[in-house]
Amino acid sequence: MAKGNGNGRRLTKKQMAEKLTAFFQTQPGETFSFKQIFKALHLTTHPQKMLAIDTMDEMAWDDFLAKVGDNAYRLNTKGQVQEGTFIRKSNGKNTFQPDDGGTPIFVSERNSMSALNGDRVRVQIMARRQKHIKEAMVTEILQRKKDTFVGRLRVDRDIAFLVTQENLFVHDILIPKKKLKGGKTDDRAVVKITQWPDADHKNLVGEVIDVLGPAGDNDVEMNTILAQYGLPYKYPKRVEDAADKITGEVTKADLDEREDFRGTWTCTIDPKDAKDFDDALSIKKLDNGLWEVGVHIADVSHYVKEGDIIDREAQKRATSIYLVDRTIPMLPEHLCNFVCSLRPNEEKLCYSAVFNLDEKGDVKAFRLVHTVIKSDRRYAYEEVQQLLEDNGVIDGTGEPAPAPGPDGYKGQYAEQLITLDRLAKMLRKKRFKNGSVKFDTEELHFDIDEKGKPIRCYFKRSKDANKLVEEFMLLANRSVAEMVGKVKKGKKAKTLPYRIHDNPDPQKFENLREFSAKFGYKLKSSSTKGATARALNTLMDEVEGKREAKLIQTIALRSMMKAKYSTHNIGHFGLAFDYYTHFTSPIRRYPDTMVHRLLTRYQNGGRSANQDKYEELCEHCSDMEQVAQNAERDSIKYKMVEFMGEHVGEKFDAHISGIQSYGIYAEIDENHCEGMISMRDLGDDYYDFDEKNYCLIGRRHHHCYQLGDPIRIQVAKANLEKKQLDFIIADDSPDAPTTKKTVSLDDKRRDDRKRNKGGKKGGKRRKK
Numbered sequence: 001m002a003k004g005n006g007n008g009r010r011l012t013k014k015q016m017a018e019k020l021t022a023f024f025q026t027q028p029g030e031t032f033s034f035k036q037i038f039k040a041l042h043l044t045t046h047p048q049k050m051l052a053i054d055t056m057d058e059m060a061w062d063d064f065l066a067k068v069g070d071n072a073y074r075l076n077t078k079g080q081v082q083e084g085t086f087i088r089k090s091n092g093k094n095t096f097q098p099d100d101g102g103t104p105i106f107v108s109e110r111n112s113m114s115a116l117n118g119d120r121v122r123v124q125i126m127a128r129r130q131k132h133i134k135e136a137m138v139t140e141i142l143q144r145k146k147d148t149f150v151g152r153l154r155v156d157r158d159i160a161f162l163v164t165q166e167n168l169f170v171h172d173i174l175i176p177k178k179k180l181k182g183g184k185t186d187d188r189a190v191v192k193i194t195q196w197p198d199a200d201h202k203n204l205v206g207e208v209i210d211v212l213g214p215a216g217d218n219d220v221e222m223n224t225i226l227a228q229y230g231l232p233y234k235y236p237k238r239v240e241d242a243a244d245k246i247t248g249e250v251t252k253a254d255l256d257e258r259e260d261f262r263g264t265w266t267c268t269i270d271p272k273d274a275k276d277f278d279d280a281l282s283i284k285k286l287d288n289g290l291w292e293v294g295v296h297i298a299d300v301s302h303y304v305k306e307g308d309i310i311d312r313e314a315q316k317r318a319t320s321i322y323l324v325d326r327t328i329p330m331l332p333e334h335l336c337n338f339v340c341s342l343r344p345n346e347e348k349l350c351y352s353a354v355f356n357l358d359e360k361g362d363v364k365a366f367r368l369v370h371t372v373i374k375s376d377r378r379y380a381y382e383e384v385q386q387l388l389e390d391n392g393v394i395d396g397t398g399e400p401a402p403a404p405g406p407d408g409y410k411g412q413y414a415e416q417l418i419t420l421d422r423l424a425k426m427l428r429k430k431r432f433k434n435g436s437v438k439f440d441t442e443e444l445h446f447d448i449d450e451k452g453k454p455i456r457c458y459f460k461r462s463k464d465a466n467k468l469v470e471e472f473m474l475l476a477n478r479s480v481a482e483m484v485g486k487v488k489k490g491k492k493a494k495t496l497p498y499r500i501h502d503n504p505d506p507q508k509f510e511n512l513r514e515f516s517a518k519f520g521y522k523l524k525s526s527s528t529k530g531a532t533a534r535a536l537n538t539l540m541d542e543v544e545g546k547r548e549a550k551l552i553q554t555i556a557l558r559s560m561m562k563a564k565y566s567t568h569n570i571g572h573f574g575l576a577f578d579y580y581t582h583f584t585s586p587i588r589r590y591p592d593t594m595v596h597r598l599l600t601r602y603q604n605g606g607r608s609a610n611q612d613k614y615e616e617l618c619e620h621c622s623d624m625e626q627v628a629q630n631a632e633r634d635s636i637k638y639k640m641v642e643f644m645g646e647h648v649g650e651k652f653d654a655h656i657s658g659i660q661s662y663g664i665y666a667e668i669d670e671n672h673c674e675g676m677i678s679m680r681d682l683g684d685d686y687y688d689f690d691e692k693n694y695c696l697i698g699r700r701h702h703h704c705y706q707l708g709d710p711i712r713i714q715v716a717k718a719n720l721e722k723k724q725l726d727f728i729i730a731d732d733s734p735d736a737p738t739t740k741k742t743v744s745l746d747d748k749r750r751d752d753r754k755r756n757k758g759g760k761k762g763g764k765r766r767k768k
Helices: 013-025 034-040 046-061 218-228 237-244 252-256 309-317 333-339 381-390 414-433 464-485 506-517 529-543 549-558 590-603 611-647 745-766
Strands: 031-033 065-067 072-075 081-087 094-098 105-107 120-125 136-143 148-155 160-164 173-175 187-195 204-214 266-270 279-285 291-298 321-323 326-328 347-357 363-374 377-380 442-448 454-461 498-500 564-566 651-660 663-668 674-678 687-690 695-698 703-706 710-719 724-729
Touching: 013 034, 013 046, 013 072, 031 034, 034 046, 046 065, 046 072, 081 136, 105 120, 105 136, 148 173, 148 204, 148 218, 173 187, 187 218, 204 218, 218 321, 218 611, 237 309, 237 333, 266 381, 266 464, 279 414, 279 464, 291 363, 291 414, 291 464, 309 590, 309 611, 321 611, 347 464, 347 590, 363 464, 363 590, 377 381, 381 414, 381 464, 414 464, 442 611, 454 611, 464 498, 464 590, 506 529, 506 549, 529 549, 564 611, 590 611, 611 710, 611 724, 651 703, 663 710, 674 710
Parallel strands: 173 204, 266 377, 674 724
Antiparallel strands: 031 072, 065 072, 081 094, 081 120, 094 105, 120 136, 148 160, 148 187, 160 173, 187 204, 266 279, 279 291, 291 347, 321 326, 347 363, 442 454, 498 564, 651 663, 651 710, 663 674, 687 695, 695 703, 710 724
């Protein structure tokens, strides 16, 4: 029998509560993990630990403890009044997110004080009713998230409205007719709020500040997406005028203070439709047998000075935005496409990371210098890929071209490109050996006509030519980060924006381990970054080519944290680099421009920059990167729905790409367009959502829909307004094995028992 504290008796729940109360009250400001709590209270047996977890769960329900993440608690020292962010939901289940990142608290509509999504609010925690969830009441709106909104105008005889797609409020925005700025019904418009709801007024009132144009027009719809995220859809003329005054002429003074690479073979390799060439590669054989490889980056900071009008606009934007059919640049077009762009046969100023590499790809020397270059050739990825394959490279094998025949390699500059490819593949192998995670992601692309209409939809995968460029960019980014961040013990590194990537979420990683075990794969848990990454790589290698590969890869990706910018370096898990920054794309990323300026400052003997200032800039750049990605995703969704609008009623083979409590997401195999099958369209049964196993299971017939399963769908609706595709199960094979799997009730019960039992064991393993 399990004994409590060695005294021969089990601890009762009351005794456990007393021990936990005393423990937390003596250390009110501390957060403790399960492992720390068990150790401090000498809880050594599984029943003791489970009793402690259950007791803490109840104490958190009673607000005595606050839960931090999945496996930690602290004493709840917060009062009844708290500040945080209001999250508005379309289903009415609004929540309040406390500033400290604690558990969200439900806010009913009647207690929302008309707060909008993202508003910063002060709330009062309401007295808890027995067997009811915790609720909060908004008492003050401290700061509005935004005051401009985008939507479709509806102009009636006496009044006009803006109908928005966002979860704003129960009413649309009222617009006095004299404030329409010429807008008509069904025009897309940007509206600024002039009157917020209060005790006497229930509606939002606004005025039109810009009419984007008629709904359905391609340019209008793309600009609408940008405006919805508060992103710029036109460039300020005064900034463009300032950029137009920059000639880009390379002067004698420039040449005197820079290393001259104009005589070294140099090229750019980019997408075929690119205009902003911000990186180039050079290569030459040295007398000592080493290869000198230059990674040359456009010297944007030479032209854009800190604090000037161009810099202020670039800082605000923080990144270029790539919608399906257009680029919204961070810098004015004159700079990004002409002055700074490393165009062929033009002298250009660069900031260059220059490496001396041996035949094994080992770096023997590295220097960071300001240079002047003259690119010999501009390549598209497809051209380089074709040249490599013409010389015996087989894409995806990771093997370089074989030795040349008696006539040498085929193609102009083939020897230079094949050597770069060979060195890049050696660098790549070493990177994976050191623990870099292997995720070969695919990107959805569209071919569009002159009116912006999508005519083809397909996935694009990185090939050897892409990886060639990527590997040298990674090498440059890592090397300049090490140059500043890697200091002698006892010395403090100077301030630098790093690109950081934390370890996978422990709970999600444990879910991946348990889930992959169902298919017979063993994913080793580990406390070290390198071992965790190697375990992930082993799993990816084992599942490659298997039916469950896409399923497990999807779950593995979901366990990953998001990369971001910070002056507080924690390394980059995905790349297995202790030091990593962004140095190679200053034309399209503001952090790279910051890095260039700081590197120049430190090379000139300057003191460390103000860390707080740069940390604030890093947070801004991380936020803007996320906003830009959301806008890019919305443009993809819009084009996807527009493309599938021509195929309503047609049937396709697909696979389940997502499972939620409200329905099934399915991705069409042929063109990779994704839509949703609503729960209401699964009318043959009542389905339970098994979140842990990513599936829906029918109660009566025990049909199972699982992530990754093949499925036959019919396109039911393409809603451009909501950017939403609706699918239904195709009626030609309702009970086919490719549509549904049947799970017997006995199997389900047995699996549930195993999961419950395994869940406890899994919990125990996590606490070691």
